Amino acid sequence: RKQIYGFPNMLNQLKYLSLVLKYLTENLSIFGPYSIDVMASCAFSLDVDSINNPSSPIIDHASKLFRFPVPVLILQGASLLFPFLYVDVKQLRLNPGDVLQNMINSQTANKASKGKQKKGNDSYSHKPNHKRTLVHSHQSSLCISPVPTGLTDHEILSQAIMFMFAGYETSTTTLVFLAYNLATNPEVMKRLQEEIDSTFPDKGAVRYEALMQMEYLDCVVNESLRLYPPAARLDRIAKETVKICGITIQKDMVVMIPVYALQRDPELWPEPEEFRPDRFSKQNKQSIKPYAYMPFGVGPRNCLGMRFAQVMVKLALVDILQNYSFSVCEETEIPLEMDYKGFVGPLNPIKLKLETR
Numbered sequence: 209r210k211q212i213y214g215f216p217n218m219l220n221q222l223k224y225l226s227l228v229l230k231y232l233t234e235n236l237s238i239f240g241p242y243s244i245d246v247m248a249s250c251a252f253s254l255d256v257d258s259i260n261n262p263s264s265p266i267i268d269h270a271s272k273l274f275r276f277p278v279p280v281l282i283l284q285g286a287s288l289l290f291p292f293l294y295v296d297v298k299q300l301r302l303n304p305g306d307v308l309q310n311m312i313n314s315q316t317a318n319k320a321s322k323g324k325q326k327k328g329n330d331s332y333s334h335k336p337n338h339k340r341t342l343v344h345s346h347q348s349s350l351c352i353s354p355v356p357t358g359l360t361d362h363e364i365l366s367q368a369i370m371f372m373f374a375g376y377e378t379s380t381t382t383l384v385f386l387a388y389n390l391a392t393n394p395e396v397m398k399r400l401q402e403e404i405d406s407t408f409p410d411k412g413a414v415r416y417e418a419l420m421q422m423e424y425l426d427c428v429v430n431e432s433l434r435l436y437p438p439a440a441r442l443d444r445i446a447k448e449t450v451k452i453c454g455i456t457i458q459k460d461m462v463v464m465i466p467v468y469a470l471q472r473d474p475e476l477w478p479e480p481e482e483f484r485p486d487r488f489s490k491q492n493k494q495s496i497k498p499y500a501y502m503p504f505g506v507g508p509r510n511c512l513g514m515r516f517a518q519v520m521v522k523l524a525l526v527d528i529l530q531n532y533s534f535s536v537c538e539e540t541e542i543p544l545e546m547d548y549k550g551f552v553g554p555l556n557p558i559k560l561k562l563e564t565r
């Protein structure tokens with residue numbers, strides 16, 4: 209994760225190039241703020257409330273975390289074809305600390321101005337009783353040594369930034385596609401709403417234990433991630449030379465795993481283009497072939513935030529569907545035109561109708 213700052217190899221650079229371009233071009237207007245709020249709150253203990261404060265400077269600062277000088281990006285991308293263009297950006301100071309400093313400053317300024325206006329109501333500030341936040345620790349350059357992790361401030365900050373980076377857009381696109389799949393499959397949405405209503409009667413508060421035991425909800429989320437896995441492919445570097453099915457993979461060779469294609473392969477998934485959550489029902493999921501379904505990756509380097517993401521996505525979905533239903537409208541694009549750069553996402557913003565129940 210330290211490598212984040214230094215672009216240690218070309219593969220990482222390419223990942224960054226595509227992620228950053230995608231970030232800059234995408235319109236994540238509804239679910240984006242929710243994900244920003246969750247990630248900023250959990251990684252940095254920042255109470256951003258970007259849904260109600262769309263012009264918050266924190267959003268601007270946070271987005272800068274993922275922006276790098278354009279000429280550097282172009283050179284890094286082009287160096288794949290023209291290696292002489294390769295720039296060792298390890299030497300460049302891409303310092304997210306400055307951005308975070310701004311985030312803290314605007315947070316503090318906001319808190320002060322809000323405090324003057326409205327004493328006691330602290331809706332846009334650090335939660336007063338929180339433990340020392342990661343960012344504050346970084347800001348004051350205190351070593352977080354009481355925690356016997358052996359991590360430096362820099363490493364801890366890198367982790368927090370990585371969570372923000374890895375968790376924001378993936379969770380957002382997951383929610384976007386879930387909404388689209390439900391709007392285009394109203395019978396699935398109806399069944400899901402029945403499960404929600406029976407689990408949390410009278411639009412009751414959503415509880416973690418019950419949420420995580422909702423079987424149909426789990427099937428719906430899994431099926432949506434099958435059709436639209438945010439990471440279209442995974443990559444690994446071979447640790448040693450191996451021969452698999454007659455193909456020799458040399459040591460150090462980069463191997464790409466085409467998750468998107470595998471999850472829509474008709475040999476693995478009958479009628480793969482159809483949204484059928486029952487594929488993941490208790491009885492059916494036993495027959496899913498290993499490695500046919502990998503939206504969170506596999507092995508020791510699979511998604512670190514998988515369970516966190518599942519809670520975040522399920523919670524948002526249940527909360528919305530308790531009160532609203534999604535449906536298509538004239539402007540809904542069916543079928544969707546996909547943008548295959550970077551994370552899997554729609555080329556154009558998805559437009560749906562939201563009706564109160």
Ligand code: HEM
Nearest residue numbers: 371374375378379382439504505506509510511512513517
């Ligand atoms: C639905 C949302 C998400 C999806 C679909 C997703 C998917 C993935 C995938 C495919 C990988 C690569 C795994 C591999 O190579 O085997 C990954 C890595 C990672 N994810 Fe997620 N992710 C999501 C949300 C999150 C969240 C919310 C966080 C943080 C809280 C997070 C943190 C990470 C980290 C730190 C890694 C790198 C793990 C490593 O290299 O050891 N992800 N994620």
